[in-house]
Amino acid sequence: MKTITPNAIIAKKNMEKIVMITAYDALFAKLFDEYVDIILVGDSLNMSFNGQKDTINIGMREMIYHTRAVKNGAKHAMVILDMPFGAVSDKKTALKNSIKAYKKSGCDAIKIEGGADKADLIFHLTKNAIAVCGHIGLKPQMVRFEGGYKVKGRGGEAEISALITDAKALEKAGVFAIVVEGTLSSVAEKIAKSVQVPVIGIGSGVNVDGQVLVWSDMLGFFEEFHPKFAKTYLDGASIVKKAVQNYADEVRNSIFPSKEFEYKE
Numbered sequence: 259m260k261t262i263t264p265n266a267i268i269a270k271k272n273m274e275k276i277v278m279i280t281a282y283d284a285l286f287a288k289l290f291d292e293y294v295d296i297i298l299v300g301d302s303l304n305m306s307f308n309g310q311k312d313t314i315n316i317g318m319r320e321m322i323y324h325t326r327a328v329k330n331g332a333k334h335a336m337v338i339l340d341m342p343f344g345a346v347s348d349k350k351t352a353l354k355n356s357i358k359a360y361k362k363s364g365c366d367a368i369k370i371e372g373g374a375d376k377a378d379l380i381f382h383l384t385k386n387a388i389a390v391c392g393h394i395g396l397k398p399q400m401v402r403f404e405g406g407y408k409v410k411g412r413g414g415e416a417e418i419s420a421l422i423t424d425a426k427a428l429e430k431a432g433v434f435a436i437v438v439e440g441t442l443s444s445v446a447e448k449i450a451k452s453v454q455v456p457v458i459g460i461g462s463g464v465n466v467d468g469q470v471l472v473w474s475d476m477l478g479f480f481e482e483f484h485p486k487f488a489k490t491y492l493d494g495a496s497i498v499k500k501a502v503q504n505y506a507d508e509v510r511n512s513i514f515p516s517k518e519f520e521y522k523e
C-alpha cells in the first residue's frame with residue numbers, strides 16, 4: 259500500500275477535504291490508518307499520554323519513539339512528527355533535528371509551530387528535502403509565554419492580516435499544508451482562501467480544507483479537559499471503565515477464567 263505524499267495532500271485543495279487525526283502508538287495508528295489521510299504524532303501526547311499539564315516538556319527522543327511506533331502501524335496515511343518545543347530554535351538546530359526525525363522515526367513529514375517568524379528557517383528545511391506542515395493561530399507551545407490558550411482572530415484587522423501574512427510566508431517557504439488552530443471560523447476561511455496549500459483546521463470552523471482532532475478528545479478518553487471544538491464520537495473512557503470493572507468483578511468472584519478459557523489436558 260502506498261503512503262500519501264505531500265503532493266497528494268496539496269492536490270486535495272478545493273477537491274476533497276483532508277482528514278487528519280493524532281496517534282501515538284502502532285495499535286491506534288493501525289485502527290485509524292485506512293480512514294484518514296494524515297496521522298499526526300502531536301506533541302499533545304505529552305498531555306494525554308504522559309499526563310503533563312502542557313506540551314512544553316517533551317523532547318525529540320520521545321517524539322521519535324512514538325512516531326516510529328505510529329509508522330509501524332500506518333501503511334497508507336502520511337505520518338507527521340510534531341517538532342517539540344525548542345527543537346527548531348535556529349536553522350542549524352532545526353535541520354539537525356529534522357534529519358534526525360526523518361532517519362530515526364521514519365516520518366514522512368514534520369510539523370512546526372510558527373508563521374512568518376519561522377519562514378526563513380522552514381525555507382532552509384524545505385530546500386533540504388524536509389516536508390514541512392506549518393501551524394499558525396493558537397500555538398500550544400506559546401501557552402506559558404501567552405499565559406493560557408487564547409482564541410485567535412478576535413483582535414481586529416491587524417491580527418487578521420498578521421495571520422494571513424503568516425500563511426503566505428509559510429506557503430512561500432514551501433510548506434505542503436498549514437494547520438490553523440483555535441481561530442475564529444470567519445478568519446480561518448480567509449486564511450484558507452489566501453493560500454494555494456491546504457489549510458487544516460482544529461477549532462477553526464468548517465470553511466477550511468480539512469480537519470484535525472486529537473484522538474483521545476474525539477474518542478472520549480481524555481477526561482481532564484474537553485475542548486469546546488472537539489466533537490466526541492465515542493464515550494471511550496466510560497466504555498473502558500465498565501469493561502475493566504466487569505473484569506475486576508469477575509476475577510474477584512472467581513467467574514473469570516471459566517472452563518472455556520483453560521487449556522485442554
Ligand code: KIV
Pocket residue numbers: 280298299300301302303340437439460470472
Ligand atoms: O500536538 C497536537 O496534537 C497538535 C494538534 C492539536 C494539531 O498540534
